[in-house]
Amino acid sequence: xxTAAIYILxxxxxxxxxxxxxxxxxxxxxxxVGFNEKADIYIIHTCTVxxxxxxKSRQMIRKAKRTNPxxxxxxxxxxxxxxxxLLLEMPEVDLVVGMRDRDKILELLGNEKLxxxxxxxxxxxQDLKLATPExxxxxxxxxxxxxxxxSYCIIPIAxxxxxxxxxxxxxxxxxxxxxxxxxxxxxxxxxxxxxxxDIGSSITSLMKIILDTxxxxxxxxxxxxxxxxxxxFFKLFKNNRFMHHIHLSLQSGSDIILKDMxxxxxxxxxxxxxxxLRIIKGxxxxxxxxxxxxxxxxxxxxxxxxxxxxREIELDNLHIFKYSKRKGTRAAEFSNQVDDIVKKTRALxxxxxxxxxxxNFLVKMIGKKMNVLVEKNIKNKTEGYSENYIKVLIDTKGxxxxxxxxxxxxxxxxxxxxxxxxxx
Numbered sequence: 001x002x003t004a005a006i007y008i009l010x011x012x013x014x015x016x017x018x019x020x021x022x023x024x025x026x027x028x029x030x031x032x033v034g035f036n037e038k039a040d041i042y043i044i045h046t047c048t049v050x051x052x053x054x055x056k057s058r059q060m061i062r063k064a065k066r067t068n069p070x071x072x073x074x075x076x077x078x079x080x081x082x083x084x085x086l087l088l089e090m091p092e093v094d095l096v097v098g099m100r101d102r103d104k105i106l107e108l109l110g111n112e113k114l115x116x117x118x119x120x121x122x123x124x125x126q127d128l129k130l131a132t133p134e135x136x137x138x139x140x141x142x143x144x145x146x147x148x149x150x151s152y153c154i155i156p157i158a159x160x161x162x163x164x165x166x167x168x169x170x171x172x173x174x175x176x177x178x179x180x181x182x183x184x185x186x187x188x189x190x191x192x193x194x195x196x197x198d199i200g201s202s203i204t205s206l207m208k209i210i211l212d213t214x215x216x217x218x219x220x221x222x223x224x225x226x227x228x229x230x231x232x233f234f235k236l237f238k239n240n241r242f243m244h245h246i247h248l249s250l251q252s253g254s255d256i257i258l259k260d261m262x263x264x265x266x267x268x269x270x271x272x273x274x275x276x277l278r279i280i281k282g283x284x285x286x287x288x289x290x291x292x293x294x295x296x297x298x299x300x301x302x303x304x305x306x307x308x309x310x311r312e313i314e315l316d317n318l319h320i321f322k323y324s325k326r327k328g329t330r331a332a333e334f335s336n337q338v339d340d341i342v343k344k345t346r347a348l349x350x351x352x353x354x355x356x357x358x359x360n361f362l363v364k365m366i367g368k369k370m371n372v373l374v375e376k377n378i379k380n381k382t383e384g385y386s387e388n389y390i391k392v393l394i395d396t397k398g399x400x401x402x403x404x405x406x407x408x409x410x411x412x413x414x415x416x417x418x419x420x421x422x423x424x
Contacts, residue, residue, distance in 0.1 A: 004030040005039040007060045010047025012188040012222045016139040018045050028106055038068045046079035048154055050324035054079055065092035078158035136375050136404045138177045142170055143189035151262045154326040159190050164199045167209055174214045184218035184373055193228030204232040223247045226273040227265040234276055244281045245389040250289040253309030254302040257295055267309050274313055286316040286388035293350055294323040294343030296334035303346050307353055316361040318354040322347050362414045372409045374401050395422040
């Protein structure tokens with residue numbers, strides 16, 4: 001039997017697409033093996049949000065060919081869409097496929113080495129094969145593309161305009177996953193909050209239909225922008241099937257920098273949204289975010305203001321990025337670029353704040369009871385994720401808990417990034 005392996009870089013959308021790739025190859029008679037194993041076909045599903053992601057993509061391409069020099073190496077994803085010529089120059093690459101034609105890889109292999117479509121002309125969501133997740137949680141892609149054109153971001157170029165998946169197909173996949181026993185889904189997209197703008201719908205319409213027509217027990221979102229959180233969203237979010245966690249994009253706590261980034265909100269709106277969400281879900285609500293340091297023109301005062309704002313609103317966890325110049329974006333042409341050493345220093349400072357805030361949040365969970373979705377049993381340890389998306393190590397007193405079951409746990413202590421508790 002022929003074998004295939006995949007390496008996925010980047011966001012949750014990429015993870016969801018990666019699962020669909022695996023399903024595609026399974027249906028075509030391939031056995032899926034680990035990326036470090038010898039395979040007939042390797043797929044590198046790339047990311048291009050930073051220069052580090054580009055470098056990592058090239059590194060994994062070379063690694064695949066070293067593992068099996070006779071293999072076919074296929075490059076897909078955002079980096080393939082934005083820099084196909086550069087990738088084609090790599091001798092290890094056999095096929096470059098952009099954001100379209102991903103469901104025809106085996107047909108394309110062996111013909112021309114390049115298949116890139118101008119995404120601006122594409123107006124419909126591309127339904128890939130239904131994914132079969134390998135974990136207890138399923139990432140469900142609901143939309144593609146972005147039209148925000150933040151000054152630092154290459155994604156609108158890499159992914160094209162907004163294209164929403166049909167509600168019918170979303171509900172079909174949720175019900176399929178529920179029938180397979182999955183208890184939690186994560187609704188993801190390149191710009192998930194913009195869902196439905198191209199098909200006369202909205203993220204809140206989708207939320208309501210999911211509540212009305214499916215039985216999935218736990219629902220999360222990948223990432224949302226604060227200006228997309230409406231009064232209708234607040235009302236629906238009260239439902240206990242929406243988990244006590246939300247990833248609300250920030251990027252900077254300085255209004256000057258947010259304006260230069262072309263973000264569609266300010267810190268006042270961000271704080272207002274968080275305050276309302278915390279009223280709805282209570283102290284268990286975990287709010288996580290993305291933060292960028294070293295954006296062009298960011299002064300030390302801007303950086304400190306960003307740190308102060310994040311500390312004031314007591315975010316739970318931060319995903320920290322150093323600004324990376326992306327060809328084709330407006331910010332790449334800004335004259336006031338920040339020195340790399342300064343970026344590194346600010347990233348370290350932000351990381352220290354992240355650790356402080358995350359520890360503070362975890363300590364507040366001691367003594368609380370949580371419903372934990374069990375992911376795996378390792379020797380005498382059981383672990384899973386709470387409603388607020390914190391990993392929990394469970395003392396089961398020797399009782400084996402079935403994976404993919406939900407158990408009530410009382411939190412007794414904290415160990416680094418984990419909560420520890422016992423069965424109630």
